[in-house]
Amino acid sequence: MKQELHTARLRLSLVQIGDMAQLLAYELRNRITHAAHGPQRADADFTEDACFRRIEAQLRAARAGSGYRWLIRLKDEPGQIIGHVAITSIQREVRHAGMLGYGLDLDHTGRGLMTEAASAAIRHAFEHLNLHRIEANYRPDNAASAGVLARLGFEREGFARQYIRLDGEWTDVVLNGLCNPAWKAPLALQVTDAPDAYLAPCEVIDFEHPAIQHKAAALRAAHADVLELIQASFEFVRDRIAHSWDARQGPVTLRASEVLETGYGYCYAKSHLLAALLRANGIPAGLCYQRLSVGDTGAPYCLHGLNAVLLPGFGWYRIDARGNKPGVEAEFDPPRERLAFKLQDPQETDFPQIHARPLAVVTSALRAAPDIFRLHDQLPDLSPDSNPA
Structure with missing residues (x-):
């Protein structure tokens, strides 16, 4: 605010x-x-x-x-x-x-x-x-x-x-x-899983890992207010975990614990860590995706990973912890969304679904890539008329 x-x-x-x-x-x-x-x-x-x-x-x-x-x-x-x-x-x-x-x-x-x-x-x-x-x-x-x-x-x-x-x-x-003559309807986010799934661990969002538990506890100890805790968790992942392609280094990470321990991750992996930190503190969190132009000039396109979190008094709210840089400024500013990227191309898409687990096309791409450079050449994608599941 x-x-x-x-x-x-x-x-x-x-x-x-x-x-x-x-x-x-x-x-x-x-x-x-x-x-x-x-x-x-x-x-x-x-x-x-x-x-x-x-x-x-x-x-x-x-x-x-x-x-x-x-x-x-x-x-x-x-x-x-x-x-x-x-x-x-x-x-x-x-x-x-x-x-x-x-x-x-x-x-x-x-x-x-x-x-x-x-x-x-x-x-x-x-x-x-x-x-x-x-x-x-x-x-x-x-x-x-x-x-x-x-x-x-x-x-x-x-x-x-x-x-x-x-x-x-x-x-x-x-x-x-x-x-308001310029009012725009917000994206109607769609929950795809049972409510308890957004609080549960899985192979990728492995918040039961000791390192995740330790970091979540430290964030909780410093921020008693729920909204402040969410913001602090978001800013930690956004600012303290390097985006692998921005840094041009680091391994290809997938599991939340890998992202935390190495300090590197693509947008997908960073969203896994943020979901894990929030769920470890009892805050429902899910995964969302956009389809964006890789070079902002049309094809090729790729998926971009971000999060949705259930805010008290607001409902589901999307946040993007991929990491800021010149021209990219994502913030936690409810009820206004401040995401890293705005859609600029008819083939770009905001997928409204909130997933409890990562999409298979994302986990497959991360597992198959031997390094961040190969991953950059083979980023996961879905057509704009897909119904991600």
Whole structure:
């Protein structure tokens, strides 16, 4: 998740524990003016302990992909929070929608700052989070909020009576919506095996090997949060295991334990190691494939190996640990996929299947190749209309 958004005058940063003192000061300064637009709060809600709990809840929502809150600061006055903007109540599957909320320090109104900040959050939600729709509501007497939403392009869609309880009273609201004209449906990933297969060892994903167990335990000890553990495992394989063809050295590796012990592997072998490390820590992981042009200029083509991991709060998510280099930048950035390669050719293909075990065409090629140079000349391939099994 992108931690900061920038506009001409503003810096928007995702809320963190270290923001507590500034955030509490902002909330106290605006307690009276913001009261009509939020839940009823007592004095106990304006303490460091209460603020800490709110930040923790917002961090959990961000990790789960259900909501993000950015704190607004002026670039030329970074020491003070002057507002906030949030995309919350995010739903996926048939909705791909979220709710926009915002607030601004009373001393900074009337300068277009809220429109500027909300515009950045909406652009991020459409381009990065791939939301199809954002909704926003305001009280009928809130002319300032009506103006902000109008400038942002929201359309008034209705009027809801006693819709929400604000400051202790049931309140009418004006309903508004904004749709993403560039929304693209994500690839519909398909699980091909029983759920427990994505946690099980096999000959190639041999996570019961002592070396795999040792490395998985070390990663687990350093990262208690599941998403952080997944990211650390991904980055270890991406950055610490050399891609054999990039390095032009190393043996042809197949089993996860071989990849870990030698420090080398083609994309297929690196995906075997990542699946093994994740499964060793009880995280369901599978193998996915793309068909790509070997030289980016048409034939010949080959399979490219990557992973899918079952993320809490997100579902299955593809990651590519083949290793970064100039022109290749794969990242762990859910819910957005940041894979090593984008399809550029009609004969290139994203295969949607998530496999618990490597494809036979891949294992056969790795076993048959006497060295990495011969493997490069005989990379495995499948036609784009294949149904890999």
